[in-house]
Amino acid sequence: MQTELDRLLAGISPEKTIVKTFNRANEAINTFHPKSALIENWDEFRCCMEEFMRHVERHSLRFHGSVDISSDYYWSQCVRVLLKVYGSSGEKAAFEMVRTGNDGGLNSVIRSVAMHAAEGYIKMEIQAKVNAYLNSLSNDQQLAASCEYLTKHGHLLPSEMTEASAARIHAEFRKVLEKHSWLLLKLHEVGR
Numbered sequence: 001m002q003t004e005l006d007r008l009l010a011g012i013s014p015e016k017t018i019v020k021t022f023n024r025a026n027e028a029i030n031t032f033h034p035k036s037a038l039i040e041n042w043d044e045f046r047c048c049m050e051e052f053m054r055h056v057e058r059h060s061l062r063f064h065g066s067v068d069i070s071s072d073y074y075w076s077q078c079v080r081v082l083l084k085v086y087g088s089s090g091e092k093a094a095f096e097m098v099r100t101g102n103d104g105g106l107n108s109v110i111r112s113v114a115m116h117a118a119e120g121y122i123k124m125e126i127q128a129k130v131n132a133y134l135n136s137l138s139n140d141q142q143l144a145a146s147c148e149y150l151t152k153h154g155h156l157l158p159s160e161m162t163e164a165s166a167a168r169i170h171a172e173f174r175k176v177l178e179k180h181s182w183l184l185l186k187l188h189e190v191g192r
């Protein structure tokens with residue numbers, strides 16, 4: 001019989017969260033058609049990236065129909081991603097890549113933005129499901145769930161985390177659950 005923990009882990013499995021969202025981000029990349037692959041004007045670059053960010057969000061989050069959100073919102077989301085991907089002047093670095101065509105140009109920038117944004121969506125989805133699950137449990141039930149997790153999945157964790165009473169797992173159970181799908185994905189990749 002499946003427990004609530006089993007249902008949660010099935011609901012946040014790599015196939016249902018990580019793989020599907022990255023596939024939708026790839027679909028967004030493949031279906032985005034910029035006016036030009038070489039953009040030499042800052043305003044054109046900004047407009048292109050705003051459009052692309054909107055396109056990625058629609059595909060990644062499965063929005064249907066039109067969503068009335070300002071271009072400034074999408075630009076700010078894009079800048080946030082570009083700063084994480086390319087550093088403290090990320091938007092300027094990305095523009096130089098697009099302007100010159102160096103380091104993969106626009107295609108490289110678009111791919112980086114889409115994959116990074118998708119990773120953020122995945123983390124938010126998993127975090128929301130884990131929070132909903134844990135918030136529905138009392139402290140005693142959370143402790144029982146972390147013990148169940150250790151019994152069923154403790155072999156996947158580093159031994160230093162499970163030694164003695166596995167206090168680190170019990171104390172950080174929310175984080176353990178949030179990283180579970182990523183751990184399974186890495187183990188699956190190692191097995192290939």
